[in-house]
Amino acid sequence: MALLQRSHLVLKSESLVKRATKRSQSHKWTVYVRGATNEDLGVVIKRVVFQLHPSFNNPTRVVESPPFELSECGWGEFEIGISLFFHNDICDKQLDLFHHLKLYPEDESGPQTTKKPVVVESYNEIVYPDPSENFLARVQNHPAVIVPRMPAGFNLPYPVSIESVNEREKGDTKDHPLSQWFMNFSEADELLKLAAARQQVQAHIVKLRRQLSVMDGPPPLLKQPTGYDYT
8 A cells, every 4th residue: 555645845045135345245045945844854855965056166065964954145046956865765866956046036126125035935745655664653753744644554663763863953944043034835725726726727728719719710501401402
């Protein structure tokens, strides 16, 4: 029987205008991967590799423990490559994602401020269709992870701890210094967005069908039979 396990990830970047003499250091920004409810992702993720623009010194940055984040200074926007590496009992393949670093607000006409950052977040959901028993046992003991009800008679083994997990610092982001700017994510909100998007798609399909019907014109009239027609 295949059990379904989900992990909710938020790829996020924040930038603040920084008072600096060098143009190349105009902004200080932070990019990181966090749980949608700020839980410790170290239960699932072993390490995260951030691939920065080649102009940075050492553009490949490896973060071995949560919180999976890094901060830098710069002036230009670019796409950050993010590779997630999972623990051995979860998946032996990495997951490659991309996140666009945005330093400037949508409305650039107003004055820039050092008090309110430019926040860009994207919600990602990872599904493990056939998780191992050790993995399920470990996340079941994680206070912020929701595990579906186990089938009758399905017993999980005693959770196996991850190597050096006890030596790590607290990995959740509930008390993160930037937490006041975090956006709230919920499955209910995502379902509502999906339902609204589906309605828009259906309405667009109906509209296109009507347009095609008008372009094709009315159906041709059938020839009326006369007394001289033979079959």
